[in-house]
Amino acid sequence: MLNIGKVLEELKESPYEEIVIRAPHCGVVRFEPLEPGARVSGASGQWKEKPGTCIAVIERERNKRPIESVDKGELVAVNRNLEGTFVEAQTPLATIRHFLSKDEVLKIILQKALYLFCAPERAKYYFIPEVEKNIQASGSKSVKVHDGLELFIMSRMKREAPLAYSGPGGVIYAKYFERNENIDAGKPLIGVCPESQLPLIEDVVLRVQTEWEERE
Amino acid sequence: MDIEKKLSFLKERLTYICDIFAGNHQEHIRILEHKVEEFSQRRESLDLQERIEAITAIEELFDFTERRLEEDLSSMDKVRIVRHPQRICLRDILENVYDNYTEIGGQKNKSIDPSMLIARAYVTRRHRGKTHHQSVMVIGQEKGHGEDFRNGGSVKPWGNARALQYMKVAETENIPIHTYIFTPGAYPVEDYPGAAQQIARNLYEMAALKVPVIAVFSEGGSGGAEAIGLADRRLMLSHGYYSVISPEGAAAIEGRLRRGERATPELIARCAEQLKITAQDNLRLGYIDKIVEEPPLGARPYHYEFFRNLRREVIRATDDVVLSTRAFAPLRARAARPDKSGEYDAEKFVVRWEVNGGAAEKLLLLRHEKFNKYSRGKCIDPRSVFKRMRQGVSGVVTDAYNTVKHDILGKPKKRIVSAVEEVEAETRVLFDGITGPFRKALCALGSKSSKAPAATEEALTALSDWEDGQRNGSWNYISPRAKEDRAVTCPNAKKQGCMDMWAPDLYGEFAGVCSNCGHHFPMEYKWFLWNVFDPNSVVEFNQEIEAGNPLEFENFDQRLIQAKEKTGLKSGCMTVDAAIQGTKLVAAILIADFRGGSVGVAEGEKFLLAVERAQKKRQPFLAYVHGTAGIRIQEGTNGVIQMPRCTMAVRRYLDAGGLYLVVYDTNSYAGPVASFLGCSPYQFAIRSSNVGFAGPGVIKETTGIDVPPNYQGAFKALSRGHIQGVWDRRELRENLNQALMTMGGRNLYYR
Structure with a gap:
């Protein structure tokens, strides 16, 4: 059984995620004058129309392309030894330390603690009508699932097929899809939690909500 | 009570004076403030007559000060007054x-x-x-x-x-x-x-x-x-x-x-x-x-x-x-x-x-x-008196020739042809009615005779060749950017996964169109001139008319000289006689490279003269907007007056039976779109162009609304009903020809 408390402690010890910025393709790299410790931001704006902080510029065939930060955080390392050199695609150029928000911490914990049932193929997914009715009336945690239970309708190119749940029994703790939205193969549809672990998970969620200190 | 009202009224007048001078003329304002304040404090100790006298004196002081300040009003003070x-x-x-x-x-x-x-x-x-x-x-x-x-x-x-x-x-x-x-x-x-x-x-x-x-x-x-x-x-x-x-x-x-x-x-x-x-x-x-x-x-x-x-x-x-x-x-x-x-x-x-x-x-x-x-003589027009006279006489002769050809001779001819057609059609129906049963019987006897000839059958059933507008796979004009050995990234690369393109391909064969997503990169106005009009059909006129600085705006002369040197043009509007697949027309081209394609007196004058020329010659009129940022602000009202002036010319032309087509490329904004371009019943945009009133920054500042990306994109303009179609640049010539053949006023020479 997963020790959720331990996971939380680990996250508290290193409350960030390190994102490695890599060269999207080969080319000559020139870094922007940013030193380790500098604040960087990802794409922002209502439509993500404002680009993130430019970290470097890569030039291939006299075509300069900016390499921007994908998330907000702190620049921890810049591979300045690559300045002005030709690099291959996927060469690490810089590392950003992105401090986790409450939502991100919860997402990490839940993905480790829950059993994720994933989409077998790209399609639109719906709960069967009885389950949908229960979820609407009493929430997803009221629905118990077990291996072989016919739970979903998979709709692809207007052809609908039933899809049975396979995995350990428990309650649906999280739902990761929306109506009329295509879900790629391999993406989680629901997160299932054994009934015995439900109080523990709820306790951790509460602790994260109250105790987690967000850093900019 | 009356005194209190007057006092309150004087305070309002004082606030007004303070507001419109925004920190200037403080010495006058301080005197007025002091007088009002002093009267406010000591009015209780005065009897009625004294109060009336005191307040009348202050009112007179206000009148005097207002008259005095009136003499020093600046333009910005007047702006604050009206606001x-x-x-x-x-x-x-x-x-x-x-x-x-x-x-x-x-x-x-x-x-x-x-x-x-x-x-x-x-x-x-x-x-x-x-x-x-x-x-x-x-x-x-x-x-x-x-x-x-x-x-x-x-x-x-x-x-x-x-x-x-x-x-x-x-x-x-x-x-x-x-x-x-x-x-x-x-x-x-x-x-x-x-x-x-x-x-x-x-x-x-x-x-x-x-x-x-x-x-x-x-x-x-x-x-x-x-x-x-x-x-x-x-x-x-x-x-x-x-x-x-x-x-x-x-x-x-x-x-x-x-x-x-x-x-x-x-x-x-x-x-x-x-x-x-x-x-x-x-x-x-x-x-x-x-x-x-x-x-x-x-x-x-x-x-x-x-x-x-x-x-x-x-x-x-x-x-x-x-x-x-x-x-x-x-x-x-x-x-x-x-x-x-x-x-x-x-x-x-x-x-x-x-x-x-x-x-x-x-x-x-x-x-x-x-x-x-309006605005005549406000641009540089070095045409000699002789040339202007010659152009005037030529215009009158053309007009007279076309009146004779199309109105005096053409209209009766049309009526006669129409009458002959009517008689012929009636006769045909009568003839078919009489001979119909015999032909049916003949057809029934020898059904083989009704079969289409082999050539017709071949034409109807065989695969057709790819039509590329008779250009044989090459363009008449290749952008100088196609000579650079470099790669270019499509702005939609992140969303659409477009691969980098090699500039000689993109600006050459692809005509500035991304081969993956169809994004249209801006091209030079010359691309349009050479690839859309028939070869050797383009003849520029009124090229001497030159943009000037009628308000003597600070540093603007220098910037105009730079624009003229950079582009080799004398104004942001080029007017030409041209032809598309044999159909002669007059065209005005607003060129984005010259001061952003902004319209001033020279551009307005050239546009107006071109419209009048099209009217005299009974030819379609095409406005190709390579790009326009709006009215040229440095020309003030000289520029803004081109909006009604050119729109009226367009109205005269359309009322006279002309065809006015507008094609927007790259970015077209503000005054010209809100007047002589936007009034056309047939407006089309090249893909990836933007058509709108104000830029996103101005919209945000004026309305406080965040403008979504691509708010003024061509397809958005089409969805809103502002334009009548979105065209691919590579098909522009064919589409324009199609438009000329299917749309149009009653007095065009080819109608």
């Missing part, structure tokens, strides 16, 4: 200038657009014991003394649409229209009917309204003002302004400020002075007919003498317009002329304001002549 909540607004005018009125379609904020006020009103004139009620349609922006819901007089597109609707009502009812312009500019939203497109529609319709239109300018902010400002007489309040752009907007452009940055007050004031926005400047430039004098420091609602004067002037202007259309009214017309000094007595005689038949035609003729004359 002040204490400034007169349209409702004050309706109350005090007209004898009765009914507001139409609005009660306070319950209106489709509370910033546009429409009312039916009348003025009463008494003459020899008889009373005459003369109806007018009053249309104008309402600022409502700072009421929030009035939006500061910034009218939304649907407000302008309603104004147009009631202009047409006035035309139906044959009553004059009085428009009052109190707007800082139009509200820049693209929702249907669209800020730019609606202003263009208003201008187009006003160009042919068969009733007198009198406009009174108080705050004439560019396109918003033009939406109701195309008038037979244009009066201006002495403290008003009429400008192509707000001084703050001009300062932001001049100071090259980024979004969120603010221009310094000094730069704003300098721009206001240089833009020549005041009534006196505009009278000197010739864009208004008369100034209506206001009291010192501008009219406020309690200046009843001003309203009497305004009433006299609008009646006089209406009389003047109506009498100018009459065949016989020399004495009254002389008395009503705006340049005639002295007070006009509206009770001295009566002028009926209906305009009928021939008078209405004359009214339109005079209106068109009036606007045609």
Whole structure:
């Protein structure tokens, strides 16, 4: 059984995620004058129309392309030894330390603690009508699932097929899809939690909500 | 109590003075403040007579100071005057200038657009014991003394649409229209009917309204003002302004400020002075007919003498317009002329304001002549007198030749051909009726004879060749960028996964179109010239007309020289005679490389001459907008007047039976789109182009709304109904040919 408390402690010890910025393709790299410790931001704006902080510029065939930060955080390392050199695609150029928000911490914990049932193929997914009715009336945690239970309708190119749940029994703790939205193969549809672990998970969620200190 | 009211009133006057001078003339303001404060403190200790004397003395001091400060008013002070909540607004005018009125379609904020006020009103004139009620349609922006819901007089597109609707009502009812312009500019939203497109529609319709239109300018902010400002007489309040752009907007452009940055007050004031926005400047430039004098420091609602004067002037202007259309009214017309000094007595005689038949035609003729004359001689035109005469004579000869060919000879010929066709068709039906049974029997006997010939069958069933417009896989013009050995990234690469393209491919064979997502990269205007028109058919005319600096705007001469050197052009508009697949046409091209494709006097003049040329030659007229940023702000009202002026030329051309096509490429914004481009019934855009009224920064600043990416994209404009189609650049020639063959007016030579 997963020790959720331990996971939380680990996250508290290193409350960030390190994102490695890599060269999207080969080319000559020139870094922007940013030193380790500098604040960087990802794409922002209502439509993500404002680009993130430019970290470097890569030039291939006299075509300069900016390499921007994908998330907000702190620049921890810049591979300045690559300045002005030709690099291959996927060469690490810089590392950003992105401090986790409450939502991100919860997402990490839940993905480790829950059993994720994933989409077998790209399609639109719906709960069967009885389950949908229960979820609407009493929430997803009221629905118990077990291996072989016919739970979903998979709709692809207007052809609908039933899809049975396979995995350990428990309650649906999280739902990761929306109506009329295509879900790629391999993406989680629901997160299932054994009934015995439900109080523990709820306790951790509460602790994260109250105790987690967000850093900019 | 009366003293208290007077004191409160004086405090309001003091606030007004403080506001409009914004920190200047403090010595005068301090004296007034001190006097008011002193009186406030010691009034309790004074008896009534002393109080009256004291307050009268302060009032006189206020009058004196206002007269004194009036002499030092700067352009920016006047801008602050017209924007002040204490400034007169349209409702004050309706109350005090007209004898009765009914507001139409609005009660306070319950209106489709509370910033546009429409009312039916009348003025009463008494003459020899008889009373005459003369109806007018009053249309104008309402600022409502700072009421929030009035939006500061910034009218939304649907407000302008309603104004147009009631202009047409006035035309139906044959009553004059009085428009009052109190707007800082139009509200820049693209929702249907669209800020730019609606202003263009208003201008187009006003160009042919068969009733007198009198406009009174108080705050004439560019396109918003033009939406109701195309008038037979244009009066201006002495403290008003009429400008192509707000001084703050001009300062932001001049100071090259980024979004969120603010221009310094000094730069704003300098721009206001240089833009020549005041009534006196505009009278000197010739864009208004008369100034209506206001009291010192501008009219406020309690200046009843001003309203009497305004009433006299609008009646006089209406009389003047109506009498100018009459065949016989020399004495009254002389008395009503705006340049005639002295007070006009509206009770001295009566002028009926209906305009009928021939008078209405004359009214339109005079209106068109009036606007045609505007800004003449304000650009550099080095054409010799001989050349101009030759062009004039050539125009007359062409016109006469086409009149003979198409009207005098062509029309009877068409009638004869049509009659012959009718007779032939009737005969054919009769013949078929008689011979039909025999032919059917013959067909039944030998069914093989009905089979199509082998060549026809082949043509109908075989796979056709790929048509590439007879260009045989190559373009006539290749961009110089195609000579660079480099890769180019598509702006949609992240979303659409487009691969980098090699510049020689992209700017050469691909014609600037991404091979994956179809994004159109901007190309040079020469690409259009060489690849769309027939080879060797392009002949430029009026290339000598050159953009100038009519307002002597600071540092602008230098920038013009740079633009001319960079592009090798003399203005941002190129006018050519050309042909597309054998169909001859006249084209005007607004070139983005020359000062952003902005339109000033030279561009307007060339455009107008090109439209007139197309009309004389009975040829279609094509406006290809390689790009335009709007009206050239450094030319002030000289530029903005091109909006109605060129729209009227387009109206004359379309009424004469022409075909006017507009094609937008890259970015087309503001004044030109809101006038002579937007009024075309056939507007098309090249993919990835943007068509709109104001740029995203201006929209955000004016409305506070965040503008989504691609808000003014070609497909969005198509969805909103602003344009009639989106074309691929590579198919432009074929599409234009198709348009020429399927659309068009009645008088085109090939019709």
